[in-house]
Amino acid sequence: MEAQRTLRRPISCVGIGLHSGCKVNLSLKPAGPDYGIRFRRTDMGNFEVPATVSNLAGIQLATGLARDQVSVETVEHLLAAIVSMGVDNVVVELNSPEVPIMDGSAAPFIYLIQEAGVKRQPKGRKYLKIVRPIALSRGDKRIAIYPSEHFKVTYSVSYDHPLLRHQSRTLRVTEESFVEEIAPARTFTFLKDVEMLRQNGLALGGSLENAVVLGETGVLNNALRFEDEFVRHKILDAVGDVALVGYPVIGHLVAHRARHSLHTEFAAKILEETQAWRLIEETIDALPVPVAVPVAVKSAATL
Numbered sequence: 001m002e003a004q005r006t007l008r009r010p011i012s013c014v015g016i017g018l019h020s021g022c023k024v025n026l027s028l029k030p031a032g033p034d035y036g037i038r039f040r041r042t043d044m045g046n047f048e049v050p051a052t053v054s055n056l057a058g059i060q061l062a063t064g065l066a067r068d069q070v071s072v073e074t075v076e077h078l079l080a081a082i083v084s085m086g087v088d089n090v091v092v093e094l095n096s097p098e099v100p101i102m103d104g105s106a107a108p109f110i111y112l113i114q115e116a117g118v119k120r121q122p123k124g125r126k127y128l129k130i131v132r133p134i135a136l137s138r139g140d141k142r143i144a145i146y147p148s149e150h151f152k153v154t155y156s157v158s159y160d161h162p163l164l165r166h167q168s169r170t171l172r173v174t175e176e177s178f179v180e181e182i183a184p185a186r187t188f189t190f191l192k193d194v195e196m197l198r199q200n201g202l203a204l205g206g207s208l209e210n211a212v213v214l215g216e217t218g219v220l221n222n223a224l225r226f227e228d229e230f231v232r233h234k235i236l237d238a239v240g241d242v243a244l245v246g247y248p249v250i251g252h253l254v255a256h257r258a259r260h261s262l263h264t265e266f267a268a269k270i271l272e273e274t275q276a277w278r279l280i281e282e283t284i285d286a287l288p289v290p291v292a293v294p295v296a297v298k299s300a301a302t303l
């Protein structure tokens with residue numbers, strides 16, 4: 001039986017919200033078995049918002065949650081890091097409505113979790129195992145999940161931009177593969193959209209320090225971390241959004257040109273399609289032993 005896991009000790013960092021531009025303190029704290037992942041607003045009387053599809057709200061450029069009008073924004077990169085590190089139970093304390101963007105990737109959150117350490121708990125973990133395909137499409141945007149022995153993601157993107165005509169990648173998501181191949185991939189935006197975002201009061205904390213910005217012919221940042229950093233970041237987003245299902249998923253997720261709105265609508269659809277999955281509690285090899293922190297992740301975390 002694979003045990004549930006939480007952090008060994010609390011850990012904190014400070015950053016800014018990508019859209020709000022506000023400074024925010026983030027703390028990750030250990031939690032008991034079956035607690036799940038819950039955001040706690042310390043500036044709102046420690047009100048808790050569990051990271052589940054039932055609390056989805058305001059999905060546009062990032063994934064937001066809300067309960068009783070208390071909101072938490074831009075949760076997806078942190079959620080992707082938490083679930084990919086095999087952490088089931090954690091309190092995420094914030095003193096502002098938005099999770100800090102850090103360097104635009106999940107690498108700083110991976111670094112925090114590795115610093116805190118992860119420990120097993122005396123309770124078995126449940127997995128949501130897909131036994132029949134589930135699919136959802138909106139125009140040319142598609143997402144589906146198929147039965148598989150492991151959690152795998154295939155993502156493809158295509159944009160009207162010379163660097164991004166087409167990128168596609170398939171990855172079996174394990175702690176090791178996520179840390180090395182996905183976590184460092186940064187969020188991206190198009191220069192032509194930045195002004196529009198700002199006029200709408202969004203991306204106020206955005207800069208070349210926390211996003212890859214695509215100009216007419218290339219990136220404004222000095223370098224990409226991977227040649228296909230864009231599609232890797234889409235996999236990161238999908239892992240974080242699908243985490244709102246509330247259980248680790250065993251299945252092959254396939255997405256084309258999807259966005260947060262489709263990822264999260266799909267997470268809700270998975271839970272609704274109760275004939276297409278089973279909850280299981282058994283040993284699988286989805287969680288390998290912890291790996292050493294790659295140098296690239298360490299340096300990214302210090303940005």
Ligand SMILES: [Zn+2]
Pocket residue numbers: 076077187233236237
């Ligand atoms: Zn993202």
